[in-house]
Every structure is written in C-alpha cells, then in structure tokens.
Amino acid sequence: MTSKSIQIYDTTLRDGSQGEGVSFSLNDKLQIALRLAESGVDFIEGGYPLSNEKDVAFFEGIRKHDLGNTKVCAFGMTRRRSMKAEDDPGMQALVAAQTPVITVVGKTWDYHATEVLRVTLEENVDMIGESVAFLKKSADVIYDAEHFFDGYRANPKYAIETLRAAAAGGATTMALCDTNGGSLPEQIAEITQAAMEGLNDYPDVIFGIHCHNDSELAVANSLAAVDVGATQVQGTINGIGERCGNADLLSVMANLSLKKKGYSVLGGRGLQTLTELSRFVYETANLQWRTNQPFVGQSAFAHKGGMHVHAINKAASTYEHINPELVGNERRILVSELSGRSNIAAIATRHSIENDREIQDKILSEVVRLENQGFQFENAGGSFDLLIKRTVGTFAPHFSPIKYRVVAGETSADEKDVYAEAILKIRVGDQDCFAAAEGHGPVNALDSALRQVLLPFYPVLREMHLVDYKVRIFNNGSGTAAGTRVNIESADHDESWGTIGVSDNIIEASFQALIDSVEYKLHKDNITPAT
Ligand SMILES: CC(=O)SCCNC(=O)CCNC(=O)[C@H](O)C(C)(C)COP(=O)(O)OP(=O)(O)OC[C@H]1O[C@@H](n2cnc3c(N)ncnc32)[C@H](O)[C@@H]1OP(=O)(O)O
Numbered sequence: 404m405t406s407k408s409i410q411i412y413d414t415t416l417r418d419g420s421q422g423e424g425v426s427f428s429l430n431d432k433l434q435i436a437l438r439l440a441e442s443g444v445d446f447i448e449g450g451y452p453l454s455n456e457k458d459v460a461f462f463e464g465i466r467k468h469d470l471g472n473t474k475v476c477a478f479g480m481t482r483r484r485s486m487k488a489e490d491d492p493g494m495q496a497l498v499a500a501q502t503p504v505i506t507v508v509g510k511t512w513d514y515h516a517t518e519v520l521r522v523t524l525e526e527n528v529d530m531i532g533e534s535v536a537f538l539k540k541s542a543d544v545i546y547d548a549e550h551f552f553d554g555y556r557a558n559p560k561y562a563i564e565t566l567r568a569a570a571a572g573g574a575t576t577m578a579l580c581d582t583n584g585g586s587l588p589e590q591i592a593e594i595t596q597a598a599m600e601g602l603n604d605y606p607d608v609i610f611g612i613h614c615h616n617d618s619e620l621a622v623a624n625s626l627a628a629v630d631v632g633a634t635q636v637q638g639t640i641n642g643i644g645e646r647c648g649n650a651d652l653l654s655v656m657a658n659l660s661l662k663k664k665g666y667s668v669l670g671g672r673g674l675q676t677l678t679e680l681s682r683f684v685y686e687t688a689n690l691q692w693r694t695n696q697p698f699v700g701q702s703a704f705a706h707k708g709g710m711h712v713h714a715i716n717k718a719a720s721t722y723e724h725i726n727p728e729l730v731g732n733e734r735r736i737l738v739s740e741l742s743g744r745s746n747i748a749a750i751a752t753r754h755s756i757e758n759d760r761e762i763q764d765k766i767l768s769e770v771v772r773l774e775n776q777g778f779q780f781e782n783a784g785g786s787f788d789l790l791i792k793r794t795v796g797t798f799a800p801h802f803s804p805i806k807y808r809v810v811a812g813e814t815s816a817d818e819k820d821v822y823a824e825a826i827l828k829i830r831v832g833d834q835d836c837f838a839a840a841e842g843h844g845p846v847n848a849l850d851s852a853l854r855q856v857l858l859p860f861y862p863v864l865r866e867m868h869l870v871d872y873k874v875r876i877f878n879n880g881s882g883t884a885a886g887t888r889v890n891i892e893s894a895d896h897d898e899s900w901g902t903i904g905v906s907d908n909i910i911e912a913s914f915q916a917l918i919d920s921v922e923y924k925l926h927k928d929n930i931t932p933a934t
C-alpha cells in the first residue's frame with residue numbers, strides 16, 4: 404500500500420516565538436531554519452515581517468541558503484479595515500519578504516470580526532478575499548483560518564463563507580486553526596469534514612490543521628483532522644508557542660509515521676533526527692528540556708521501577724511503546740531506592756557483576772541507605788559508578804583529602820567586591836600537599852586548589868571541566884535540619900558525568916561532589932594512583 408504523505412508545516416520561528424520566555428536572535432532563527440530543512444520539513448514559517456526588523460532580516464538571510472525542497476513562508480494578517488490591500492504596510496511587508504509561500508491569517512469567527520476588528524461581516528470577507536488575491540500575485544498563499552472551530556460552532560454559514568473568500572482569492576491551502584485550543588478531537592474531525600464539504604467545488608484546495616494545546620489535546624486534535632482528510636499539519640518543535648503552546652510536531656510526526664497506518668512524513672525519511680532536533684531547539688532557545696516529553700525526552704525511555712527493569716531486561720517491549728532508536732532516543736536504566744537487582748545488573752554490566760546476586764544486593768542496600776540520607780543517583784552516574792567500585796572492591800583512591808578551609812567575604816564595603824579563597828591539604832601517594840587558590844565563589848576556589856595539587860600528578864585532569872552545578876535543599880523527613888544536595892556535571896572530550904554530594908553544609912556537599920567528579924575521570928581513564 405502506498406502511504407499518504409502529510410505536509411509538515413513548522414511555525415517554531417513564528418508561533419513558537421510567541422511562547423513565554425522564548426526569544427530567538429537572528430542567528431538562532433537562521434540556525435533553526437537550516438536544521439529544520441535538514442530534517443526535511445515541508446514548510447518553515449520564518450516570522451512576521453511587519454512585526455520587527457529581525458524577521459525582515461531573517462527572510463533576507465535565509466534566501467542565501469539552499470534549503471532543498473523545504474519552502475519558507477512569511478506570515479501576516481489580512482489587510483487592515485478601510486484600506487486597499489496594495490496600500491497596506493502589512494501586505495507590502497509580506498511581498499517584500501520574497502518567500503515562495505505567504506501565509507495570511509484572517510478572522511473566521513463573526514464575533515471577532517465585529518468585536519475585535521470592528522468591521523461588518525461583509526467587510527471582513529472582503530478583507531480576506533482581497534488580501535489573498537493581492538498576495539497570490541507574488542507567491543503561493545496558505546490561508547490560516549483563525550478561530551475556525553469556535554467560529555464554526557458560533558456561525559457555521561459565516562465561517563464557511565470566509566473560507567470560500569480565501570479559496571476564491573486563490574489560496575491553495577486552508578489551515579483550520581483551533582486558536583484557543585479548546586476543541587476536542589471529535590469536534591475537530593466533524594468540523595474539518597464540514598469545511599471540506601463547504602469547499603467541495605474547489606477540488607484543488609488542500610486542508611491543514613493548526614492546533615493549540617490549551618486542553619492538552621493539540622497532538623490528538625491534529626491527528627483527528629488528518630483522519631478525516633487534512634494533509635498538512637502545522638505546529639512547533641517541542642510544542643513551544645503562545646500560552647500552552649502548539650501541537651508538538653515531533654509527536655505528530657512520530658505518531659503519523661510509527662503508529663497510524665498509511666501515512667508518511669518528511670518525504671519518507673527516517674525519524675532518527677527527532678531527538679537531536681528537539682534538543683537543538685531547546686538549546687538554541689535557551690529553554691529547559693522537558694525531560695518527560697514523549698518520544699524525545701530524556702525520560703521517555705528511562706526505567707526506574709525495579710519490576711519494570713526486570714521485565715525490560717527480558718524484552719524491551721514490555722515497557723516501551725516503540726524502540727527508542729526509531730526517533731533517535733535511547734533507553735536509560737535509573738538507580739534509586741525503587742530499584743531491584745535488575746536495575747543494578749543492567750546498569751553495571753561493565754563491572755561484570757551481572758550474575759553476582761550477592762554483590763547486587765550489597766549495592767542495592769547501599770543505594771537505599773544513601774538515598775535515605777538524601778542522595779539521589781539518577782543524575783549522578785559518576786558517583787554511582789564509584790559506589791559500585793567501592794562495593795566490589797575495585798576502587799583505588801588517587802588522593803585523600805585531609806582538611807580544607809574556605810573563606811568568602813567582601814574586599815571593601817565601598818566596592819562590594821566579593822572574593823573566595825580555599826586552602827586545601829590532601830595526601831597524594833606518600834606526600835602531603837598544600838594549595839591555596841582564589842575563585843569566583845567558594846566551590847570555584849576549592850576546585851582551583853584541588854587542581855593545583857593534582858595536576859602535577861595527573862595531567863589528564865586538564866581535559867575535564869565543570870559544566871553545571873546545582874544545589875537543592877531538602878528535608879530528609881527525620882525532623883532534623885534540612886540537608887543540602889549538590890549535583891555537579893563534568894565533561895571531557897568524549898563523555899559527561901554527574902556526581903553528587905550530600906551534607907548539612909553546602910561547601911562539604913560541593914567538595915564531595917567535586918572529589919567524585921575527579922575520581923571518576925581518573926578511574927574511567929585507567930590512571931594508576933600515584934605512589
Ligand atoms: C493567532 C495568532 O497567533 S496571529 C499572530 C499574532 N502574532 C502577533 O501579534 C505578533 C506580531 N505582532 C505585532 O508585531 C503587532 O501586533 C503588529 C505589528 C502586527 C500590529 O501592531 P499594531 O499596529 O501596533 O496593532 P496591535 O497589535 O495593537 O493591534 C492589532 C491591530 O491589527 C488589527 N487586526 C488584528 N487581526 C487582524 C486581521 N486578521 N486582519 C486585519 N487586521 C487585523 C486589529 O484590529 C488592530 O488594529 P486597530 O488597532 O486598528 O484596531
């Protein structure tokens with residue numbers, strides 16, 4: 404059976420940028436557009452040229468790149484009331500963007516026409532028809548029917564009349580928008596079908612769907628529209644966008660390709676780039692990853708419960724709806740107080756303890772004991788690795804701390820210059836070594852002092868650096884004072900690893916995490932301890 408190709412219309416750079424906390428630079432926009440084109444999306448809505456200079460510059464910049472089959476669209480609204488289309492600055496800006504496709508949004512809900520635009524219903528229809536006809540002289544036109552589903556429920560005849568005006572003006576695609584994100588899948592299906600019937604004398608017009616996620620249904624609603632014949636889905640990468648966001652195109656594409664029968668996206672190319680694309684957009688937008696994001700999230704295939712891991716080790720499909728590799732993601736096994744032996748065995752294969760139930764039990768009880776004190780090993784793979792080595796008896800310390808002192812304060816009341824100094828005594832081999840260092844803060848000073856002492860013995864430590872430092876205050880439930888948990892993320896050229904420290908004292912917790920981070924590096928590189 405040949406599959407039906409569904410066009411993927413990405414509006415990360417326009418509707419996505421309307422999400423709270425999202426602000427793309429010009430370079431971010433260009434980089435994301437190039438990345439989207441590499442993945443093979445059909446359309447990239449690059450921005451709103453009437454809105455700001457950055458979006459104008461984006462259209463100038465992106466023209467210099469070959470995007471293959473991907474088409475760039477400029478976005479704008481229909482002409483203003485009481486104005487000819489050709490005189491409207493918004494229309495002129497759209498044409499000046501010189502894109503092969505222009506997407507123009509119009510009002511389809513009678514209430515919006517009269518209450519928001521303050522025009523008669525007839526003038527709104529004229530605004531739509533005339534705007535599309537004017538733009539059509541320069542580019543293909545996609546018509547975004549704003550509030551189509553609410554509009555149809557309020558006044559079906561009028562909503563269809565607005566679509567017909569766009570079709571008569573020459574729009575090739577009717578993108579039906581659930582702008583307020585309040586519709587249910589069955590409503591989307593029924594109203595999309597009604598729209599198609601209302602335009603059945605325009606057989607070349609295709610239908611698209613543009614859903615917002617206010618009812619947490621944007622992906623389901625997009626799929627419902629496809630079920631009844633929509634052949635274009637609009638959305639954003641990671642679902643970023645106005646209010647609760649847009650349909651997450653990553654989930655839409657994965658569901659269409661892997662779950663629903665008979666559809667293909669991205670020209671039939673594999674979906675293995677989706678996870679990387681998701682992370683690229685998060686990083687570029689400087690947004691926190693949504694770890695439990697379906698398909699592409701870090702936790703999407705992370706298994707924690709002991710019974711789950713036990714089953715996964717026998718057959719992955721017992722607790723996985725798809726093979727994570729299909730979307731470029733990976734399986735992760737977590738270790739915690741909820742673990743059974745299976746978690747330990749699965750995660751510790753490189754320690755050759757898969758079949759040693761006694762050692763597995765010992766490790767497990769050590770994990771439970773430490774988690775009781777506030778440790779968490781889910782994001783501290785480096786510390787967990789050392790815990791296994793210590794339990795198995797293969798841990799060989801490369802140094803032992805004897806004492807440290809950290810001082811922090813202000814240099815002068817006037818300048819308010821904050822300083823931190825650390826003094827450290829540690830034993831390396833048979834030598835007691837001292838170091839003193841300054842830093843931007845107490846942890847930075849300690850790190851510098853530690854490196855000062857250790858580098859002459861272990862030059863390989865030059866390769867590693869700290870990537871992230873997180874502090875969490877927790878109450879361990881014992882009724883005593885709150886504890887401090889410090890997580891450090893370190894990296895070298897080929898790996899990153901997390902370590903953890905827990906104490907009543909933030910400096911002590913940080914020092915523990917620092918020590919583990921250095922020991923992990925030295926162990927993983929098989930560096931022999933100095934004598
Ligand atoms: C559903 C969507 O997401 S649509 C996209 C929404 N995105 C954005 O708004 C981001 C970009 N927007 C902007 O930069 C600005 O709002 C601009 C440049 C478009 C307009 O700015 P301003 O001229 O200062 O107007 P403002 O934003 O206050 O109001 C919108 C104007 O557009 C009119 N308008 C709104 N929708 C339409 C439409 N579909 N067709 C014609 N006019 C419209 C409104 O009536 C109002 O005009 P008025 O002040 O004469 O009544």
Ligand SMILES: CC(=O)C(=O)O
Nearest residue numbers: 508547549550580582
């Ligand atoms: C066009 C658009 O973004 C909307 O109606 O939601």
